[in-house]
Amino acid sequence: MTTVEGSLLTEDDMEIMRILHNAFRRDAARLVTVAERFGTVDAETHDAVLLGWHGFSSGLHHHHTIEDDHIWPHLRDKLADRPDDLAVLDDMESEHSLIDPALAAIEAAFDDPETGRDEVAERIDGLLTLLAGHLAHEEKDAFPLMKGWLTTREWAVINRTAMKELSFSEIAELGPYILDSAPPPDVRRVLAEFPAPLRLVHRFWWNPRYQRARRWE
Ligand SMILES: [Fe+2]
Numbered sequence: 001m002t003t004v005e006g007s008l009l010t011e012d013d014m015e016i017m018r019i020l021h022n023a024f025r026r027d028a029a030r031l032v033t034v035a036e037r038f039g040t041v042d043a044e045t046h047d048a049v050l051l052g053w054h055g056f057s058s059g060l061h062h063h064h065t066i067e068d069d070h071i072w073p074h075l076r077d078k079l080a081d082r083p084d085d086l087a088v089l090d091d092m093e094s095e096h097s098l099i100d101p102a103l104a105a106i107e108a109a110f111d112d113p114e115t116g117r118d119e120v121a122e123r124i125d126g127l128l129t130l131l132a133g134h135l136a137h138e139e140k141d142a143f144p145l146m147k148g149w150l151t152t153r154e155w156a157v158i159n160r161t162a163m164k165e166l167s168f169s170e171i172a173e174l175g176p177y178i179l180d181s182a183p184p185p186d187v188r189r190v191l192a193e194f195p196a197p198l199r200l201v202h203r204f205w206w207n208p209r210y211q212r213a214r215r216w217e
Pocket of ligand 1: 140
């Protein structure tokens with residue numbers, strides 16, 4: 001459908017969201033290893049875990065903030081007379097509201113040298129259960145609402161607004177974070193979204209710097 005607001009999002013537009021979700025799944029798998037080894041690693045490895053963790057937790061928190069502040073409200077206006085669809089958005093918000101405290105609980109555990117391995121493992125397990133359920137639920141029920149109701153023009157405005165809420169250093173980390181260990185087609189798809197000058201900045205500055213830092217392991 002084409003309107004004055006542009007055409008509706010396509011499956012290809014949703015690819016970026018899918019790739020971002022997969023970046024969170026990648027780090028969820030890394031957190032399983034952290035849960036197994038917590039308390040048995042040397043100080044440098046612990047620092048690497050914290051660096052990886054902060055990239056993941058801030059990326060996830062920011063992603064949820066964009067959805068809660070910009071994407072769901074935009075959809076709510078359009079879906080005002082569709083109670084079943086509104087219920088999906090209610091679910092998305094309530095799932096987010098459970099994930100944020102689970103992130104904070106792990107952060108607190110990492111900060112407290114007295115926390116035992118079992119406690120850390122339990123908190124990580126709690127987060128990963130919530131996260132896996134939420135990502136799958138969003139992809140199944142909320143992605144079709146985005147694709148079915150948002151236009152490319154609205155999507156561009158949402159993305160621009162979201163980028164403005166990031167600091168320069170957060171923007172510099174975001175591309176390398178999403179593309180860390182991503183398959184080549186996903187890398188090409190995400191970089192295609194970057195303006196040409198930023199692709200160069202990513203290639204020669206942001207990504208090498210991101211890769212140099214020791215994360216997770
Ligand atoms: Fe999402």
